[in-house]
Amino acid sequence: MTEIDFHRWAVWSQLIIAAITFVSVIFVVAPYGRYERAGWGWRVQKKHGWILMEFPAVALFFVLFFIGEKRLELIPLLFLGIWQIHYVHRAFIFPYRMRFSSRMIPLVVPLLGIAFNTLNAYINARWLTHFGDYGPEWLYDPRFLLGSALFVAGWLGNLDSDNKLRSLRQSGDTSYKIPKGGLYRWISAPNYGCEILMWVGWAIATWSTAGLAFALYSIANLAPRALSHHSWYRKSFDEYPTERKALIPYIL
Template sequence: MSELEFHTLLVQGVFLVAALTVPALLFISAPYGRHARGGWGPQMDTRLAWMVMESPSVLWFSAVFFAGAHAWSLVPLLLLVLWQSHYVQRAFIFPLKIRPGGLTPVSVVAMGFAFNLVNAYVNARWVSEFGRYELSWLLDPRLWLGVGLFVLGYRINRRADAVLAALRRPGETGYKIPRGGLYELISCPNYFGELLEWTGWAIATWSVAGLSFAVFTAANLVPRALSHHKWYKQKFPDYPPGRKAVIPFVL
């Protein structure tokens, strides 16, 4: 089996995992954050869990990317900046803003770590080795449509995280209803932002590898957003009835 055939097999595996993830998360909420519960084995500090789980998307992606024959070409470097702008923040900055004391099952961390190893490899290897991104790609509207969607999603995601971080003052515990911005329309604008980001990535790379990640992101985040939305409505009798879960006016 050649490496390209192996790469193709892994991409197909990501699509398969996405297909299995949807029914699983519709019936079982991932046991961390507001859905945390026992029965999932040993646990670890949530901030450390995020760093461990997301670190392959920074470190392994970089190692695979710079091993590619086209790593120092302009378009692949632009795509690298997009990817790392999300994951450096997600792996090493966002966790430091999480309030201490939370616990996450090690099993969840292990599954996330394993997926990120595969996903980082298939996307990095495509962008810097198997894909062909000549300078002419800079004139292709697909690149800039994808970049625009990615940047818009990134800004939405960061803004939503900032609103959540500001909900509780030092020393406060419990949950509140987030308000302002897209929170007036949907319960999970942070997830909506990520959906836009990785849809943009799929368009900018115009690759099956990128598409597989966009599909998995939707398979993972949409059911989780529905769980969040249901949880908000159950916990807060005065929760705004007009809000959707994750896509404004739609879902």
């Protein structure tokens, strides 16, 4: 099997994983955070599990990117910057700022995350500097411009939404509150919605099956979670805004 065949197989595998994930998270909510429950085996501190889970998206992506022969070309380097600005924050800053970072979560959660991020880092990094072909003219291509704009908008919205969640609690406060302001005026899970927007933007900007597979996985994984959050808020707070949607303002 040549590597291009292996890469195609890996992309198809991620699409299959996306379908399985979509069905799974509809029926089984991941056992951490507000959905924490007994069972699920060994546990690890939440912040440490998060770092382990996201580490391949930083380190493995970086290594695979720079073994490609197109590693010093302009457009791939721009994509590297876009990717790393998100994942360096996600792996090494976000875990220490997240709420309840010292809580324990089932080890299976970061293990599944490691497996996915390893596969995802491979298919995207190898596409950018080995299988893909981005000349300097791609910098002015409408797909690159639109996709990059969507990514940046989603990234900024994701950061703002996470900051608003953290601001809800004083130190030592373990209660949940209704988030307000920003995109929370319209939807219950803008952090998830903006992350989906980011990777849809990535798929458009890279115009690749690897990017598309990642975007579809993000939708499959995060959209059902957003609906679960929305349902939980409505059941937990009688005063929860009735006009607020789950994921897409005024629609869903």
